[in-house]
Amino acid sequence: MEEGFVVCQICSGIMREASVWEGEITCLVCSESQDLNPVRIVHNAVNQLEVKCPILRDCTWNGKLSEAENHLDNCNSFKLQCVDCEVTIIRGEYDNHKVNTCILREIKCEYCFKQGKAKYQEIHNEVCNEYPISCPNNCGEKFPRSKLSQHKSKCKYEKISCPYTQYGCEAKSMLRRDLLAHKKEFYIEHTDMSLTRIKILEGENSHLKKELSEMAMEGKIMKQLDGVEWEIKYVYKLPNNDKLVGPIVYINNYKLDSLY
Incomplete structure (x- = not known):
């Protein structure tokens, strides 16, 4: 008797005796010799059963049990592990994860166009020379970080000193926007400071001319003694x-x- 042959108890006994004496198994209905495996028949019958997706998470798939394994290979609710960041994610979101959300995906800075990992984007933004920043003086303007010094050189809210502080003016801290009014208010004082400075420079210039003349004379003497x-x-x-x-x-x- 073929292993796994399934029949009722009465038929089983009759077929067992037939196989002992006759050496073969015959069908009790048609008396033909059989080489059937009823277990396989039952298996095939079970595979025809209608089932739902074994995962069930947002999956509406229905089909035969025999198709379930193939469905799992393509089921969007099946969990996968990202090969880069090792995060577990369902298959249906895997492609979007790799392109848009994986922290280890390669991205390009939209300002300086350098490439790097998405995980370090915020750190990069803190040092990126082309990243737009706001004026630290709150003037309302935005510009690339590399233009900060250039902007501060003309920002009307930047604190500066009066150009005449080196000549004696005490206005050492004011907003650039107030400089013009300050110059108008202290026009006479600044003029006096300029005149004083001019006199000092004239004295220094006279002294330098004298030294230059002496050096020229020494050079002339040295030229005569040459050789x-x-x-x-x-x-x-x-x-x-x-x-x-x-x-x-x-x-x-x-x-x-x-x-x-």
Whole structure:
């Protein structure tokens, strides 16, 4: 008897005796020899049963039991693990996760166009030179971070000092927008400061002209002595007054008078 053959108890006994004496199994209805496996028949019958998706989470699939395994391979409610961030997510949301929500997906900064992981986007925004920031003086303007210094150089709410503080003006902190009014108010004082400064510069200029003239004269003398062997020998003597004497100049071995 073929293993797994399913029949009722009475038929089982009759067929068992037939197989012992005759050496084969015959159908009790048609008397034909059989090579059937009723377990397989039952299995096939079960596979035809109508079932629902084993996962059930938002899945409305209905079908035969034999199709359930294939359905699981494509069921949108089946849970998968992201190969990058290892987050568990249902298949139906996997593609969207990889493109839009995975923290380890590659993205491009919309301001400087550098690529990096989405996980570090906020950190990148804190240092990105092209990321738009607001004026720290609350003037209402926005600009790339790299333009901050340029903006502050003209922002009307930036705190500055009067240009005349280096000449004595005490206005060391004011908003740029108030500078014009300050200049108008202290016009006379600023003029006096400028005149005083001009006088100082004229004195310094006169002194520099004198030094330049002396240097030009020395250069002329050095040019005349160009090519002549000369050296300065320091001969120190201690006369009765205990003062040092020297140096003594020799040009082409001819002694000149002491420079002192």
